[in-house]
Amino acid sequence: MALLNILRAGDEVIAGAGLFGGTIDLFGDLAQFGITARFTDSITAESITPLINERTKAVFTELIGNPKLDVTDIRSVAEVCHSRGIPLFIDSTTATPYLIRPTEYGADIVIHSASKYINGGGNSIAGIIVDSGKFPWNAGKFPQFDEYRIFGKYAYIAKLRNGFWRNAGACLSPFNAYMCSVGLETLGLRMERICDNAKKLAEHLQTLGGITVNYPALESSPYHALVQLQLGGRGGGILTIRAGSREKAFLLINSLKCALIATNIGDVRTLVIHPASTIYLHSTEEQRENAGVYDDTIRVSVGIEDIGDLINDFENAVKRSRENG
Numbered sequence: 001m002a003l004l005n006i007l008r009a010g011d012e013v014i015a016g017a018g019l020f021g022g023t024i025d026l027f028g029d030l031a032q033f034g035i036t037a038r039f040t041d042s043i044t045a046e047s048i049t050p051l052i053n054e055r056t057k058a059v060f061t062e063l064i065g066n067p068k069l070d071v072t073d074i075r076s077v078a079e080v081c082h083s084r085g086i087p088l089f090i091d092s093t094t095a096t097p098y099l100i101r102p103t104e105y106g107a108d109i110v111i112h113s114a115s116k117y118i119n120g121g122g123n124s125i126a127g128i129i130v131d132s133g134k135f136p137w138n139a140g141k142f143p144q145f146d147e148y149r150i151f152g153k154y155a156y157i158a159k160l161r162n163g164f165w166r167n168a169g170a171c172l173s174p175f176n177a178y179m180c181s182v183g184l185e186t187l188g189l190r191m192e193r194i195c196d197n198a199k200k201l202a203e204h205l206q207t208l209g210g211i212t213v214n215y216p217a218l219e220s221s222p223y224h225a226l227v228q229l230q231l232g233g234r235g236g237g238i239l240t241i242r243a244g245s246r247e248k249a250f251l252l253i254n255s256l257k258c259a260l261i262a263t264n265i266g267d268v269r270t271l272v273i274h275p276a277s278t279i280y281l282h283s284t285e286e287q288r289e290n291a292g293v294y295d296d297t298i299r300v301s302v303g304i305e306d307i308g309d310l311i312n313d314f315e316n317a318v319k320r321s322r323e324n325g
């Protein structure tokens, strides 16, 4: 809805190849309506510059990629976008509004899947679109805004509420809205705990041999400095483990006692999944690798459990997979 509010046939969007699988699929759906997604490895000022042309109408990225866990440097990307009259869309689901407000760094439109951390209990499907109100929808590039420019900084939202969204019927049920607003009340507490747990678990897993760990707040991560700068050192709740082989990954997952096997993220319970055989089953190998998904990758969405329990559980599972995998 956020993108369809501004896109027309013939338009192009520059997007990160490491996006959430469902979003990549959605760009595939849009192709039949004449909208082209140009994927680049990760969204940076350098990677998007050569892809911009007169048909480019948006740059779309995740702040912390799910599951690639690459972190977007919002300021530098926004600068390039704005110098070319293009809005920057950020999916900030995995970072949550508690860790960062991307509009303060130059993002124009921010979206969240509220089904995840905002809800916190995995009991509703919901989403949020936030408009900074600052993007000038200039007449040359966005003539469809002509009748909405009178709304000033509300032009984008006015168009959204009066146009495609209203007619397409993406209406949140009152009960799901209620569940999300109950969840929202504890978002801050949960994120403090989740980020703390995720960092401690990642640090501990890193000391075990035979596996590699990806978590953006780790000192070993190429995004460590950016996490300090944009997210106050908190790397969110998702980490990925490479177990060494597909068999070892399965054995590790099946040996866990605390974690649930589920596709969701952002729950109070720790959730694990083998992305290559589930959410990325229909992707090509190239798409998978661009998203940081290998045959031995396990995605962990860390919950609010006792950290000692989590560390014991994962340590035992890693040992079992090493010995028997």
Ligand SMILES: *Cc1c(COP(=O)(O)O)cnc(C)c1O
Pocket: 020, 022, 023, 062, 066, 091, 093, 094, 113, 114, 115, 116, 125, 126, 127, 265
């Ligand atoms: C889950 C997810 C979505 C899609 O959200 P739904 O609420 O399931 O429609 C989009 N982006 C990211 C980063 C997600 O994790």
